[in-house]
Amino acid sequence: MQSNYHYLLKNPQLSDTGYIIAIANLKDKHDRSTPSHYHWKILKCRMIIFSNSSILACPDKTDEKQVHIVFNKVGDDYDKLNSLFFKFSLTQAGAIRSTTPEIFQMCFNYTFTAKMAPIWNTLGYNYLINNRDFLTTSGIQEGVQFHISSDDYSTSIDLKPVNINLMKAEISPGEFVRVLPSLNKAIVEECSKTLPEEGSFKSYKDIRRHWKNIHGYRLPEEVSSYYMVRFWRGDPLTYPNICVTRHFPIITPMPKLKEEMVLSRFINCLKSKMPSFLGIPLAIQTNESKQQTKAVKSDVSQLQSQDCPISLCTPTQYPRPTV
Numbered sequence: 001m002q003s004n005y006h007y008l009l010k011n012p013q014l015s016d017t018g019y020i021i022a023i024a025n026l027k028d029k030h031d032r033s034t035p036s037h038y039h040w041k042i043l044k045c046r047m048i049i050f051s052n053s054s055i056l057a058c059p060d061k062t063d064e065k066q067v068h069i070v071f072n073k074v075g076d077d078y079d080k081l082n083s084l085f086f087k088f089s090l091t092q093a094g095a096i097r098s099t100t101p102e103i104f105q106m107c108f109n110y111t112f113t114a115k116m117a118p119i120w121n122t123l124g125y126n127y128l129i130n131n132r133d134f135l136t137t138s139g140i141q142e143g144v145q146f147h148i149s150s151d152d153y154s155t156s157i158d159l160k161p162v163n164i165n166l167m168k169a170e171i172s173p174g175e176f177v178r179v180l181p182s183l184n185k186a187i188v189e190e191c192s193k194t195l196p197e198e199g200s201f202k203s204y205k206d207i208r209r210h211w212k213n214i215h216g217y218r219l220p221e222e223v224s225s226y227y228m229v230r231f232w233r234g235d236p237l238t239y240p241n242i243c244v245t246r247h248f249p250i251i252t253p254m255p256k257l258k259e260e261m262v263l264s265r266f267i268n269c270l271k272s273k274m275p276s277f278l279g280i281p282l283a284i285q286t287n288e289s290k291q292q293t294k295a296v297k298s299d300v301s302q303l304q305s306q307d308c309p310i311s312l313c314t315p316t317q318y319p320r321p322t323v
Contacts (some may be wrong), residue, residue: 008285019099022067025089033209035200037064044088054279058110070107072279080121105150113274117216124183137243140165161259165250165315190228199322
């Protein structure tokens with residue numbers, strides 16, 4: 001049986017943290033890598049995250065303007081946030097709120113995955129793949145399945161090392177596909193060797209910036225083709241061929257010795273990318289659980305037979321703007 005590994009991170013008490021909702025100014029001139037208001041809001045959220053290593057933040061899943069932010073009320077983080085709000089054209093909506101475990105978990109999850117990229121890249125809603133160049137790598141690659149939960153005093157990360165095979169292949173119009181990073185299902189309407197003129201992006205350079213700024217992915221300097229894909233709502237969207245797969249990735253276990261190597265790389269990267277949060281040093285306790293008392297949800301067959309939940313970073317659930 002493959003093992004699950006449980007890591008416990010100490011939080012500040014939630015009563016010592018504050019939660020605010022920030023509103024993005026959509027009248028700003030958007031960066032060319034963010035063709036919609038929703039993308040522009042995500043970029044602002046990520047700029048906040050990488051400008052202040054202490055705070056946790058997350059874009060709202062549905063609202064095109066809102067960003068959720070958790071900060072430590074002890075110290076000057078709130079003053080620093082106000083300076084960043086002015087710099088990035090954000091405003092605070094309402095008063096400082098109490099932080100719930102659910103809000104904390106949501107903001108920690110997003111901040112954690114944003115900072116781990118591009119060494120560990122988001123795939124679906126609960127996988128990270130350990131390869132900066134995973135989009136152009138064939139065959140089996142190493143990664144982890146993860147689950148994060150928080151309470152008033154700590155955050156736990158449950159990990160299961162896995163092998164991931166993205167199964168890249170040429171796809172024809174009319175086929176159903178999975179798009180990265182969300183792994184949501186879509187149908188291919190058109191395939192083109194050149195960037196479609198009617199799309200949201202005017203150059204491949206803008207596309208590369210989009211995937212880096214919004215998803216943390218590092219696309220290669222060029223791609224061979226593009227797919228116009230349609231989801232259950234909205235206009236067709238343009239995807240580089242390497243960001244589309246025919247099926248849900250094949251997820252398989254790995255040998256015990258290899259598990260330990262993957263976990264060591266993961267923890268070392270976490271310590272490097274997130275040495276502290278909310279003003280306290282990262283402190284990790286380890287407890288391997290073979291009884292799976294807090295097991296990662298691992299029913300891969302079920303995942304393969306149904307659509308994944310909406311990713312916080314996926315643009316595919318929103319109508320394409322007119323540009």
